[in-house]
Amino acid sequence: MSIDMEQFKTTFIEESLEGLDIMESVLLEMQPGEAEADEVDNIFRAAHSIKGGSATFGFQDITQFTHVVETLLDQVRSGQRAVTQEAIDLFLQSVDIVRDMLASAQEGFDIDQAQVAAVQAGLERMLNSTPASEPAAATPSDDGATDEHEHGTSGEAAAPAGGGWAITFKPFPDMLRSGNDVVRLFRELAELGEFRAEADLSAMPALVDMAPEEACISWQVTLRGEIPREAVAEIFEWVDDECELTIHPLDEAAALTPVTAAEPETTAVAEAPVVQAAPPAAERRSSERRKSRSAGAESSSIRVSIDKVDALINMVGELVITQSMLSQLGEDLTLDKVERLKDGLSELERNTRELQENVMSIRMLPISFAFNRFPRMAHDLSSKLGKQVELKMSGEQTELDKTVMEKIGDPLVHLVRNAIDHGIEAPEARRAAGKAETGTVHLNAYHQGGNILIEIRDDGAGLDRERILAKAVERGLIGASEGAGLSDAAVYAFLFEPGFSTAAVVSDVSGRGVGMDVVKRNITALGGAIDVQSSPGEGSTFTIRLPLTLAILDGQLVRVGEQTFIVPLVSIIESLQMEQGRVNAIAGAAELYKLREDYLPIIRLYDAFDLRPDSTNLTDGLLVVVEGNGRQAGLLVDDLLGQQQVVIKSLETNFKKVEGLSGATILGDGTVALIVDIGGIIQLSQGGGQTRAGSAAA
Amino acid sequence: MDVAEQIANGLDNDMEADGNQFLTFLLAGEEYGVDILRVQEIKGWNAATPIPNTPDYIRGVINLRGTIVPIVDLRRRFGLEPMEYGPMTVVIVLKVLHGDKSRVMGVVVDAVSDVYNVQEDALKPAPDFGSVVNVDFVKGLATVEETMVIILDIDHLLNSGELAVMAGALAE
Structure with a gap:
């Protein structure tokens, strides 16, 4: 099948990481001995989806590992096992291991196998410590089908069974509609070994009531031969969630059949849709909880709450209305309609501003x-x-x-x-x-x-x-x-x-x-x-x-000669007019201004940027005291213009990094103004060697 | 590589079979040509914001529908006598490729001239003038209706000298 699995794989990994986060936060809140049912359910569900997903994508190590975790959790859930501090710690370690495994699946580095083995051994030790929990297959499960077939082998997960497998396969009525064909599945099974299927026709409706597209026959399949369990499971992989399926080693099957046949009907039908529906609902909840991932793994996608998207759609709707109103007005504009035009324009302005605020808020988490x-x-x-x-x-x-x-x-x-x-x-x-x-x-x-x-x-x-x-x-x-x-x-x-x-x-x-x-x-x-x-x-x-955001900064507009620059407001400490007597020059060049108890190096911005100023006289201009990279300095500018929020545009996109500038922005009149990089300009004019003076002043 | 670029490259390849189209412009009486597929738009001169501490041929940056685009004065770039900018002064906005990244830059020229079809094999290599004139930026010389058109290699021209970008810088 030529579906782009990569795309699903990424989603799987992201969702699994969210699942792990949920597991972790629930585990941390959990107190030994008093686990609440829905807490355990939450953890179990997360572990279960990770297992199911990893099997689909062929991450065998994750599947095997989470399977053990899941089996333990299942025992906790069914009350067979008390929650001990030891168990919580073990589960937390497992969360880490799975997280590492996912990261390695995504980025392909090696994980610490010894650690995996250690935790897995711990889990298995705990699993074996309560004989009552065996065989796990008999425990009721969350969404019947998938659990059942995995649980069937919890005891001998790795060992291929000698005699063969007894498979109970009961398709949901809808299974055929998704393009899955029982005949094809059986043909594949038959290739594995000696194959025998018995049809259970008890659910067959009368001929008149029969819908040809519905599957209503259940099957008892006996498959004899040295067949690894994975091979059997793989064949049913695609119909996992569309049928009730149990796979048991042949010799045990007889004993287990009554149990497995009886219980999934109730649980599976009721619970399976919940699990299927859970991801979208749970995702939103978990998106609030999801933490940013470990270093280096910055995700390139973003989850946005539906509310924010709806608000945006509403606003765009308003914008469209305003636009059509304006264009209608523009078709035969007469002087008496100027008032309405003004109203329309102010409406447009409001729409645009709201839209901008809301678009920015998408990036906010x-x-x-x-x-x-x-x-x-x-x-x-x-x-x-x-x-x-x-x-x-x-x-x-x-x-x-x-x-x-x-x-x-x-x-x-x-x-x-x-x-x-x-x-x-x-x-x-x-x-x-x-x-x-x-x-x-x-x-x-x-x-x-x-x-x-x-x-x-x-x-x-x-x-x-x-x-x-x-x-x-x-x-x-x-x-x-x-x-x-x-x-x-x-x-x-x-x-x-x-x-x-x-x-x-x-x-x-x-x-x-x-x-x-x-x-x-x-x-x-x-x-x-x-x-x-x-x-x-x-x-x-x-x-x-x-x-709040990297894309917008509060800027102080300053004028040097004919050019306007923007100084980030966060780096400005104060602005003042200089007094002649307080200026000193070391060796006639490095100028210092005595501001209260500190000596502040003066940077003549026109010098640094090679511009023609109004006046080179220090007392004619203004000194903007700034701090960047832990150093303070005074920038000499001709005038302070005003403060406004500016949208930062990169100079590097089409040009390159310019020393002393951190970017550019577009002013209201459409012209470009450059944003001063305070740390950079101090570095530039002081040549690096004066950290001491700066930090002492700080 | 985005789709548009792929299409552009595809077109590029097709064109090479039956000649490329070149947009030509005038600069101090000579006619220069650039690959027309690299031309994004042609606009009149508007004041640019100068960038400090850059060579004088970089006239500054302009706002091109929200994007900051650097403007290069080709006269100054070639060391020709600079000219007063007037209403006829034209900025050609070009897409410049650098490795697998592309940048948008504007060049100031005297006037836009024409569009020619030039067969690839009709391009003659520029003669080597040694150190007198740097012909690295010249892709070749074409003769159209008895006049010589200098076909420029803009990727080379606009990625050299002060315009050069370290590979790392573009990769952000």
Whole structure:
């Protein structure tokens, strides 16, 4: 069959990952000994669809692995097995394994087979620990058909049966309509071994009532020979969800038949549609929960809630109405209709603005996508470190641009890890300090102005100012005597210096991926900023400030000569008129402006961009104090024009990266204005060597 | 490669069998030709926003229906005497290929001239002037009605020097 399986495969992987996320979040909420039925059902359903899908796409290792998981889950679900902490941990590990397997199926790298084997062995050990659960085939199942035929072999999944197979095959009436033919299936079966089929005509209607397109015969098939079970299952792969099917080794079949024949009728018919219908409904629910995936696997598709799409359609509808109204008006426009034209135009403006806002909102996802990985991480990390940590999250519904979300994931992981690893103290230390043994890490997200703020707050020991200072002196960032005069903010800023990893500062647990300098760099690359507050004994708070979206920025329009530039508003600290007496020049060239207690390097924008200004006199222009890449500087411009939101257009699409510019935008009059890259221009004019002056000023 | 490009390439191949069409334009009295399939549009000159720290032949960028398009002055690019831009000054918007990426760029020329059919084998290679004139940008010379038309290799021309893009930069 020449269907493009690739496309379905991608969907399968995406859906499976969502399923895993659901499993994970449910598992984390689950308390040992008191599993609720629908929690277990949720997990089971996710595991089951992954198994079914992976079998269809031929990922045998995933199928086999999830099968064991599923069998265990099924026992839990039917009450044969209690939920222990051990089981929850095992399931969580399984989730990780399957996630790795999916990633390897998608990207083709090797996975740690030893780990897979270890977890699988653990699962099988648990499976075998309660004899009551065998044979699993007898347990009631969710959607009869598929489960049944898999369960039939749970005991001997890998071993090919010696004697052959007894297959009960009962097509749903609709099966023939999807192009599946019983005769063809049987012909294939017959090729495998000695084939014998008995038809069960009990469901046959009378000739007058018979619909020729409906399947109403069930079959008892006996297949003798050395046939691997997979070979049989494969033949029925395409009709999995359109029939009731049981496959049993021949010798056991006799004992099992009564059970399997009796139960699927009720469960299968009732439950199967639920499972089939579940993906669309569950997807929407899970899309809220779905977290952004591990680094490197940025998905190129986006799930948008139906509401947003409906709103867009409505708006486009309004736009079309306005447009037809305007064109009608335009056909015979007379002066007395000018009022109506104006109304129409303002209507058009409103439509366009709303449409723009809504289109932008498509890219917005709730930040829970990024937050959802943290309960798991906190759970794992705290048990590993022997700490008691409670993770609180708030503001998960705060929406954030998808691109920003994908890039903020790793820095957040790092910060949360740090909070648990270095921030929260061990229980004994906490008790000694008179605090509750359980430490709290609070993740909070909220909007403020045009920004989104993410806080990572812990109630741990707080940052150790003295140790940071000592480390800064050791690394030669400051002189031994300078430390005392520095503000806390200036001291904490050292944390973000390259090579100044928190691990080395606060504890000896190190080698955990990116350092804080990378965290800061990633955040800066997104046009954001990070800020630290800490008080000894009470904990520390890291605040990340991010622009809502990468595509639009709040800009300050500045004029240099005849040209208009845009300076991102987030990087502007203040703007001022200079006083002559405060300007100093080192060696007659490097100009500094004394702003309160700091000396600020002056960048004459016309110099940097080779333009002709109104005046080269410093006091005629305005100084825009900006900060980029942790350095401050003053930009000399001729005039400040206004502030507006601008849509960022890339210069690189048709041209190339230009130093000192981060892009361009189109102003209201249709002309192009260039957006100044603050970090770049400071670098450009200072030639790189002055990090110290900048960060001291910060 | 998108569909349009495939079609364009397909057309390209077809054309090669029975001659290519070239759009010609005037520059300081000489007639130059570019592959017509690369021409996206021809528009009048509008002020461009200059880009700092780029050579003077890059006149800046313009807004072409929401896309930022760089404009190259071909007179200055060839080191010819620059001319005042007037109402007759024309910008030819071209699609420039670079590896498997394409960019849109505009070139400022004196005036648009004509469209010619030129057989591939009627193209004569440009003679080598050594270091006096760089003929790398010249695909060949064609003779149409007794006049010489210089057929330009725009991919080469608009990807060279300051316009060059590192492969990585285009790949974003």
